[in-house]
Amino acid sequence: MTFNRSLKIAPSILAADFANFGAECEAIEDQGADWVHVDVMDGHFVPNITFGPATCAAIRPHIKGVMDVHLMISPVDSYIEAFAESGADVITAHVEATPHIHRTMQAIRGNGAKAGIALNPATPASSIEYLLDMVDLVCVMTVNPGFGGQKFIHSQIEKVHQIRSMIGDRPIHIEIDGGVDPTTAPLVANAGADVLVAGSAVFRGGSVSNPAPYGKNIRNIRAAAVSVDA
Numbered sequence: 001m002t003f004n005r006s007l008k009i010a011p012s013i014l015a016a017d018f019a020n021f022g023a024e025c026e027a028i029e030d031q032g033a034d035w036v037h038v039d040v041m042d043g044h045f046v047p048n049i050t051f052g053p054a055t056c057a058a059i060r061p062h063i064k065g066v067m068d069v070h071l072m073i074s075p076v077d078s079y080i081e082a083f084a085e086s087g088a089d090v091i092t093a094h095v096e097a098t099p100h101i102h103r104t105m106q107a108i109r110g111n112g113a114k115a116g117i118a119l120n121p122a123t124p125a126s127s128i129e130y131l132l133d134m135v136d137l138v139c140v141m142t143v144n145p146g147f148g149g150q151k152f153i154h155s156q157i158e159k160v161h162q163i164r165s166m167i168g169d170r171p172i173h174i175e176i177d178g179g180v181d182p183t184t185a186p187l188v189a190n191a192g193a194d195v196l197v198a199g200s201a202v203f204r205g206g207s208v209s210n211p212a213p214y215g216k217n218i219r220n221i222r223a224a225a226v227s228v229d230a
């Protein structure tokens with residue numbers, strides 16, 4: 001994984017057909033996805049349950065590019081090794097998930113993955129000030145984590161600006177997760193984000209047997225983001 005700040009669209013398979021993950025991952029990559037975003041929820045840190053490392057390992061062979069695993073779980077440290085072994089390229093944990101998030105970031109890198117740190121909407125940018133030298137990605141949640149299809153929280157745009165300025169020249173991605181569509185994408189791209197996660201706005205209208213809408217949706221989000229960013 002070489003670092004660059006070009007715009008990347010990362011469809012979230014939370015909005016895919018859960019009975020068809022392998023084929024869905026292949027379909028979104030064929031249709032122009034840059035990364036595949038994988039949402040892991042535990043029913044404790046967030047009020048929803050998805051799946052664990054065995055599912056990540058099962059879908060890994062169906063993804064050619066980056067598998068971006070977003071852990072919405074607490075505790076988290078005891079599962080890092082299993083998610084790294086599942087083939088995750090990026091493992092993101094929440095700053096709110098443990099009092100020892102510094103140790104969590106060390107564990108992710110120590111297991112050979114890129115380390116991501118996610119912030120819930122109520123968490124200030126300053127909470128990660130002392131982590132920036134040990135992370136590869138900052139994920140700004142623009143909805144409260146747990147469910148797809150929620151409304152984008154506009155107050156987070158200011159947070160993206162702040163984090164972009166804190167990062168300076170460091171090779172750290174800024175990822176946006178929640179409510180990204182062609183209307184909100186330009187707002188966060190303009191504020192400095194380079195990875196846009198989108199679930200419902202990518203999978204809407206398509207399926208494994210009719211994947212063309214995935215491509216159209218991805219192109220629409222990318223075009224909207226790049227137009228303002230330029």
Ligand code: DX5
Binds near residue numbers: 015178180200201
């Ligand atoms: C929310 C997840 C997101 C979610 C985004 O807890 O982390 O990745 O799938 O879904 P949309 O794009 O529908 O808001």
Ligand code: ZN
Binds near residue numbers: 012
């Ligand atoms: Zn996510």
